[in-house]
Amino acid sequence: MQSQNSPKVELKTSKDGSSTLYRPDLDEHYHSIHGAIQESMHVFIRAGLLAHEGNTINILEVGFGTGLNALLTMLHKGNKKVFYQTIERYPLEATIVKSINYPKVLNIPLANEYFKQLHEAPWNKDVQITPTFTIHKEASDLVLFTPQKPYDIVYFDAFGPDKQPELWTPEIFRKISESINAGGILVTYSCKGTVKRAIKATGMKIEKIPGPPGKREMLRATKI
Numbered sequence: 001m002q003s004q005n006s007p008k009v010e011l012k013t014s015k016d017g018s019s020t021l022y023r024p025d026l027d028e029h030y031h032s033i034h035g036a037i038q039e040s041m042h043v044f045i046r047a048g049l050l051a052h053e054g055n056t057i058n059i060l061e062v063g064f065g066t067g068l069n070a071l072l073t074m075l076h077k078g079n080k081k082v083f084y085q086t087i088e089r090y091p092l093e094a095t096i097v098k099s100i101n102y103p104k105v106l107n108i109p110l111a112n113e114y115f116k117q118l119h120e121a122p123w124n125k126d127v128q129i130t131p132t133f134t135i136h137k138e139a140s141d142l143v144l145f146t147p148q149k150p151y152d153i154v155y156f157d158a159f160g161p162d163k164q165p166e167l168w169t170p171e172i173f174r175k176i177s178e179s180i181n182a183g184g185i186l187v188t189y190s191c192k193g194t195v196k197r198a199i200k201a202t203g204m205k206i207e208k209i210p211g212p213p214g215k216r217e218m219l220r221a222t223k224i
């Protein structure tokens with residue numbers, strides 16, 4: 001999908017050799033410059049996906065972006081049956097997506113095919129990619145988004161709270177938290193005080209856990 005008002009992005013390479021994108025207008029990268037794949041594996045896959053015991057799970061992602069979290073989820077979910085809903089306000093142009101090197105760096109059978117299918121999946125509808133993985137990419141703004149499912153895991157991967165404070169508010173976290181099943185978790189790379197307080201105000205149990213290289217800590221919250 002090409003969006004009329006999509007801001008400019010530049011392709012960069014992070015320190016683990018994997019691509020990331022840079023938004024000059026925000027002076028912000030899509031991932032850690034210390035390693036995009038490394039960060040996504042640490043924050044969303046190991047601390048999120050693999051920390052939840054369910055076998056049939058609904059995931060909500062804030063910010064589909066390059067599709068890295070979705071791709072790694074497909075590759076590391078094991079036998080879990082996953083429904084993956086992701087919200088994106090600025091879908092990337094196909095030319096940018098083609099220049100992203102995740103399948104090559106991962107060098108895992110199926111990575112290339114899955115990456116292609118994730119990006120080619122039409123927006124705003126359920127698309128079954130494998131018998132155990134369905135994605136729903138929603139081209140919308142998180143501020144206006146109404147959660148449709150009870151979720152088990154939330155990957156909160158917006159741009160940083162200093163760059164997009166309007167997405168890290170108590171109101172947004174309350175809206176998301178109300179849609180999380182008991183025992184469900186929310187993970188995010190940010191450990192900022194205001195973020196912690198906004199999540200804490202939802203009543204979720206919050207823990208600071210070690211962050212990926214380049215970041216001392218990250219947050220995981222559990223719905224009680």
Ligand SMILES: C[S@@+](CC[C@H](N)C(=O)[O-])C[C@H]1O[C@@H](n2cnc3c(N)ncnc32)[C@H](O)[C@@H]1O
Pocket residue numbers: 029030031062063064065066067068069087088089090091140141142143157158159160164167
């Ligand atoms: C830190 S990047 C992470 C992207 C993605 N998870 C990835 O691995 O590439 C943040 C993403 O949130 C998207 N975004 C920014 N503002 C948004 C909004 N108001 N609603 C939904 N998505 C938004 C950006 O376009 C970007 O793709």
